[in-house]
Amino acid sequence: MDTYNILSLGVLVFLIIAQKAMANGVEKTTGRGIMGAVVDGSSRIGKEQKVAMKMAVRDFNNSNNQSFFLQIQDSQGQPLQAALAAQELTDRQKVQAILGPQRWEEASLVAEVASQARIPIISLADATPVWATERWPFMVQASSNQDLQMRAIAAIVHSWEWYHVTVIYEDNGSSMVEGIPLLSDSLREVGAEISRLLPVPPSVSSMVKELEKIKQDHCRVFLVHLSVPLAIRLFQKANEMGMMKKDYVWITTNAFTSLIHSINTSTFPSMQGIVGVRSYFPDKKPQFQDFDKRFETLFASEYPEEDINKPGIYAVQAYDAAWALCLAMKESYSKDGQHLLGNILTNDFDGLSGQIHFINQKLAPADKFQVINVVHRRYTELGFWSDRLGFSKSVHEGSAYNSCMKNLGHIFWPGDSESTPRGWAIPTNSKPLQIGVPNMSSFKQYVNVVHNPINNNNSFEGFAIDLFKATVASMPYFLHYKFISFQGTYDNLVEQLHLKKFDAVVGDVALVASRCEHAEFTYPYTESVLVMIVPVQARTSKRELLFIKPFTKAMWALALAINLYNGFVVWMIERNYCPEHRGSVLNQIGIMIGLSFTTLFSLQGEKLHSNLSRMAMVVWLFVALVITQTYTANLTSILTVTGLEPTVADVQSLQNSNSMVGYCRGSFVTRYLTEVLRFRSENLKSYKSPDEYAQGLRSREIAAAFLEAPFAKLFLTKYCNEFIAAGPTYKVGGFGFVFPRGSPLVHDVTKALLNVSEHGKLQELEKAMLASEKCVDVKSEDEISSLSPSSFWVLFILTGGTSTVALVSYLIQRRKMIWRLILAIMIGKKQLSRRNSNVESPANSVGIIEFSMQP
Known part of the structure; x- marks a missing residue:
């Protein structure tokens, strides 16, 4: 603003002096309905504006039976010349309003002149400061501002997950500089930032030097905010320097993209893969189609040196601005500038660029931008972006919108790449990344620096080192790095990133707020x-039911089974000697179970009659003695055992x-x-x-x-x-890998680290680390006290085997008795069957049976 003030004052002083000199002898043009315009006749924008304004006045006069006149002055792109042209229009031509130039440097001086003359100025500058209408109350802004355009660019950057952008702008104090703060704010809202601002001088040699600088940077996303001639030279040089290849991203702003229709297709080969944003206007409407045909004819006749005659957004805006002024002048019956200004601000009509109405002396902002892509010798329209809805392939009602640009379909990137550029790369001639590793870790399992005195080299080991290697290996590109040992505190190590001594830090470095002042951390890879x-x-x-704890459930079950088995064997052998062991089935089962436990726990049991039962019982009592003594000892231990507590x-x-x-x-x-x-x-x-x-x-x-x-x-x-x-x-913060603030590696390494974790590699490395320090943990009471059958299997085999041998021997010895018993039973059955025919004495039958049952 200070520059504008100084320049404006200088020009005004000159104009006041010149005004008095020109006052005498000047033929003044008077009459109702005269409007003026200041355009840059040397630029494509100015040429389109001039033709469009003429068409608008002519069309309005023909359709409304008016005779408005348009006086056009050429500024030649010079602010001083623009001011003189405005002075000419106000003093000599006596215009009632001025249609201003497209560049803000010229528009600001024309606004100063118009305000002195108290006539409206309809500015076509696309970078008007917010304070402009307060300083020049007769100014009306008739072009869309840059703030929404910068939001559209930020949405593109966010869609492809790029986090750093290099901005290339024109180094001539132009209005383009006004858009940079807006871009910075918009990028910050989506988590990105401007990594470098590169002013490009007009000279080719200086341009090459500046391109060499950004070629050595990591950032590969370039936003070109240049006028068409300078942008074309930039792309040609960038192409020659190999900067239009794979992994590069070039985005152009409205200053270039809105005039891409006017660029000769022979220059397109050096712009392959460019993505651009430009102001949208409904070019399919019949109103524009008619304007387009007539414009091409008039433009070709007036500027035969131009190869392409199609109109763009600047022609459309100039047409609408001239039409708005004509409407206001038609309704104004006074030459008072304030009254005319009021009529301009109340306009509301459907123009070529859309609905035309003003809010706070500014054209209602356009909420749609078009996204284009340069492919071969043409450019394609990818889709549209709306501030309220996002991206879509069409602007028609009912179109599907999405916040991500990826839904617009295939993008042709530089280098004819099918894959999306990651937005940054390590220059091929760059040194390996210097990775700092702490040499004072208390836990060497995490990071350990081993010095080899023979070759004076260091080797790096540990969980953090292995995890970093696994993370880098999962990244979609090669990362060249070198570990360097650092002897010092962790805070000092992190500060080295700020001092550019290291490119990253790997180790057991905790994420702490104070360290974030110097560095950025990845996602924590440990518990926090x-x-x-x-x-x-x-x-x-003090647990209950401790009396069952000496033995496991399996041991109790096996002990019960062997007791019952041994009891069965003794009962089987002794039943023939003891009549009381006979009787009903239920009675005999009770006698067998009782025999099992009374004999087991009492040495005063009944006298055994068979050597086989005595053999089984001796072994059984020996095993029972061992088991009961073990049970007593283990129960005593459990009752006095202690647990652990902090x-x-x-x-x-x-x-x-x-x-x-x-x-x-x-x-x-x-x-x-x-x-x-x-x-x-x-x-x-x-x-x-x-x-x-x-x-x-x-x-x-x-x-x-x-x-x-x-x-x-x-x-x-x-x-x-x-x-x-x-x-x-x-x-607390947990451990993470550390990078300098603004490093493009942070996002990619974090993403790779998450992939390593989600695929189980992180857990695998941690398990291996803990296994290297494995020790026998404190056992639970169940594991300490309860004895399993594995501790007594020899005894169980001994007693079970002895009882089995006794049983088998008994059965072999008694096989004759069994056959006699079977025979007696069969005889008894025959006798009963002949009862009716030949009744025998019951005593005989009984005697036979009793005789058969004797041992």
């Missing part, structure tokens, strides 16, 4: 909590007892303990290895140790019998 570790102490078990319940207990606590040397935990948990600094003691922690806890030098969850897992795995996690956990 702080754990309190304390020693364990005895706890008396020595400290919570943080409050530590603070109340003024106890010492330990933490990892060089860690952020010291700040957390003092600032969040409110421990006194003199009660903190640092350690540098798990063994030191263990020794400190054993000796009661410290009552507890605070470790991040990954370290706590390792520590408890190694010392599972001595220490335990206690109290609540505390939310």
Whole structure:
């Protein structure tokens, strides 16, 4: 604004002096209905505007029986010349209003002149500052501003998940600079940012130097915010330098894209894959089709040197602006500028560019932009973007809209690439990424730097190193890197990223707010909590039903089965000697079960009659003695066994007892303990290895140790019998890979890290790390006390085998008796069958049976 003020004052001083000199002898044109226009006749925009304005005035006069005149002045693209042209129109031509130029540098000076003359100026500049209408109250903005265009560009960037953009703009103090803050704000809303602003000078040699700079950067998304002639030279040089190949992205703004229809197709080969945004107007309407035909004829006759005669958005806007002015002048019966301004602002009609009406002296903003793609020797219309709805392939009602540009279909990218450019790349001539690795980790399982004195080289090991390698391997492109050991605190290591000493940091680096001032972290790959570790102490078990705990369920079942079996064998052998063992089936079952348990637990049982039963019983009693004694001893052990419980319940207990606590040397935990948990600094003691922690806890030098969850897992795995996690956990940041702020690697590495985690590789690496520190954990009561059959299988085989041998031997010895018994039964049946014919004495039958049952 200061530049404009100085320039405006200088021009006005010159004009005031010149005005008096021209006052005498000047022929003044008077009359009703004279309007003026200032255009840049040397540019394509100015040429289209000039033809369109003439057509608008002519069409309006013919359709409304008016005789308005249009006086056009050529500024030649020079702000001073534009001011002089405006002075000419107001002083000599006595115009009632001025249609302003397209560039803001010219429009601002014309607005100053028009305001002095108190006549309206309809500005066609597309980069008008928000304060313009306050400074020049007679100014009306008749072109859409750039803010929505920049939102459309941000939507494109967001659709393809690009996070950094290099902006190339014209270094001549032009109005294009006004759009950069709007672009920056729009990108920030979608999580992206401008990585570099590159002003491009008009000279070719300087342009090449600037392109070399961005070629060495990581960012490959370039937004071209240049006028058509300069943009064409830029693309030609970029193509020669190999910057129109795969992985490059070129996006053009309205300044270039809205004039792409006027560019000779011979220049298109150097623009392959460009994606552009331009203002939309309904070019399929009959109203525009008629205008198009007449425009091409008039334009070709007036500018035969131009190869292409089709009109664009600038011609359409100029036509609508001239028509709006004619409508206002028709309704104005006064030459007062304020009255004419009021008529202009009340216009509301359907123009070539859409509905024309003004809000706060500005044309109602267009809410649609067209997205185009340069393919071979032409450009294709991919679709449209609306600020309210997003992207669609059509602007007709009922069209499907989506927030992502990917739904517009196939995009032709530079290098004829089928895959979407990732938006950044490592230059081929760049050095390997310098990856800093901490050399003071307390837990070497996470990161360990091993120095080889023979070749003076370092090797890097550990979970974090393996995870980073797996993450890089899952990325869709090769990443060249080199690990470098760093001796110092973790905070100092992260600060090296800000100082450009490292390109990334890999290790057990916690995500802490203060570190985010210098760096960006990936997604945390570990649990994000702080754990309190304390020693364990005895706890008396008070569980019920302990009398069954000495044996497992299988042992109880097997003992019961072998008892019943042995009882059955003894009963089977002894029943022939003991009449009381006979009787009903139910009675004999009861006698057998009773025999099993009374004989087992009493050595005063009934006298056995058979050597076979005595043999089975001796072995059985021996096994029973061993089992019962083992049961008694194990039950006694269970009744006196102790459990494990933490020595400290919570943080409050530590603070109340003024106890010492330990933490990892060089860690952020010291700040957390003092600032969040409110421990006194003199009660903190640092350690540098798990063994030191263990020794400190054993000796009661410290009552507890605070470790991040990954370290706590390792520590408890190694010392599972001595220490335990206690109290609540505390939310912290977790471990992550670290990069400088603004690094394009952050997004891709985070995405790759998530893929590694989702496919189970992260869990696999963590399990392998914990397995390397495996120890026998404290067993539960079930595992300690309950004895299984595996402890007695020899005894069970001995007693079961002895009883089986006794039973088999008994059956062999009694086989003759069995046959006699069977014979007696058969004889008895025959006698009964002959009862009616030959009745025998019952005593004889009974005697036979009784005789058969004798041993």
